[in-house]
Amino acid sequence: MNIQNNIEQKLLSHFNPAHLEVINESFMHNVPDGSETHFKVVLVTPEFAGKRLINRHRAVNAVLKEELADHIHALALHTYTGEEWQSLYGNSPDSPNCLGGMKRAAS
Known part of the structure; x- marks a missing residue:
């Protein structure tokens, strides 16, 4: 069973987010290797x-009620609207301009 994948699929289908991160933080805790018990979720949706x-948080918990009841020990939620996300973190940085790569090397 892949709890992280279940969380992602449920949140994607229920909230149709502009941005979603589901991060398994279990390795940071005293649990066996490969555990899926501690998660951080960043969810941006209108x-x-x-x-x-x-x-x-209640809305997210309702969607994940089965996982919370049986599998998840800790769930850190970071929930934002698009405007909140934008004001806190802005846009993704632009990629740098191409310097020629293979075209330059072939010259």
């Missing part, structure tokens, strides 16, 4: 507009 933090 569905959180106008919702208080507690209600955002």
Whole structure:
């Protein structure tokens, strides 16, 4: 069973996020190698507009109720609207301009 994949699929289908990260942090805890018990979720969706933090977390917990009941020991939630995410973290940085690569080497 892949808990991380289940979490990702459920959150993708329920929230249709603009950004989603599901990070298995179990290795940072006293659990056997390969465990899937501690996760961090970063979820950015317009569905959180106008919702208080507690209600955002409740919505995520409701979607993941089976995993929380049987598999997950700890779940860190970071929930944002697109506007909040943008104001905190901005855009992804632009890639640098190409310096020629193989074309330059062939000259």
